[in-house]
Amino acid sequence: MKIGREIVLRLLKRYSDKIREEDFLAVYVSKDHKDLFTILIATILTQNTSDKNALKAFHNLMKKTNGRIDPENILNMDISELEMLVKPAGMYRRRAKTLINVARFFINEKKSIEKMILSRECEKLKEKLLEIEGVGEKTVDVVLLNMMSCPYFPVDTHIMRITRRLGLVDERAGYKEISSFWRSVVDEVYYLKLHLILIHHGRTICRAIKPLCEKCVIKDLCRYREKTG
Ligand code: SF4
Incomplete structure (x- = not known):
């Protein structure tokens, strides 16, 4: 725990002024779009690709929908057209399919999702979103942390690698254990900042x-x- 805190202090000191929102699509999108659907779509675009490529795909979708990415707009598109729009993010067939799953889900569950957002029921909302095929825990944690400051610490491939290399967790530690470790080290107001700083460290130094x-x-x-x- 003591080592964990020292690590956090040094990383905050080193990188606090280096984080650019545009390097993290979910953060960038959350600034201008407060709706869950758009932030979830943007975060799905970042799965297994760089934020730069995901941003290109996001801009394609924004252009096509005249700046309004909603479930109806996604479902009104021809699948092949949707695939072409998300192609810059890679794995475009699978990704387009996931976006369609998400759009259908949001139409079917509109009322319950809205109710959970209004009453800020983070846990229930997380469980609900995890029902969508193709949407995993990291994606949901990123969305809910960015949009509603829910107390989740998303663990991406960089954070997983760094935490294991540092020896802060067991070599075989998985998502939940690593997320729980970082949550035990800092107060929840720092979750997003630390999450971004660790990713930056992984991209630039702990490659x-x-x-x-x-x-x-x-x-x-x-x-x-x-x-x-
Ligand atoms: S860059 Fe090297 S020393 Fe630094 S955290 Fe990664 S493995 Fe450890």
């Missing part, structure tokens, strides 16, 4: 291949080199 350990501000607290020799 998947050839991490730049010599330049790392937490290298003396990390067990990676100890483990890899």
Whole structure:
């Protein structure tokens, strides 16, 4: 716990002024769009791709829908057209199918979703959104943290790698354990900031291949080199 706090302090100091909202599509979109559907669509576009590619696909959808991405607009599109619009984000067939699932789900569950948003029922809303085929826990946590400041700590591939390398969790630790670790280290008002900072650290220094350990501000607290020799 003590090491965890020290790591957070150093990362905050190093990266606080380096985070640009436009590098994180969900954050960027949440600024201008307060509706759950649009933020969820944007977050699905970021799955397994860079935010840069996801942003291109998002702009395509915005252009096609005249700035209003809603379930009806998605369902009114021809599947092949939708696939072409989301193509910059990759895996376009699967992604288009997920967007259609989401649109249908939102039409069917409109009232219950609206009620949960109004009463800020984070847990119920999370359970509800996880019923959608193709939508996983990380996506839901990103959406609810960004949109409603729900107390979730999303763990992406960068955060998973960094946390394991640091030796803060077991090598085989999964999503829930890693998320719970970071939630135990900082107050929930810092969840989003720390989430973005860890991703930035993973993109720039603690890269998947050839991490730049010599330049790392937490290298003396990390067990990676100890483990890899
Ligand atoms: S020392 Fe290396 S492995 Fe450890 S957190 Fe820093 S960059 Fe990642």
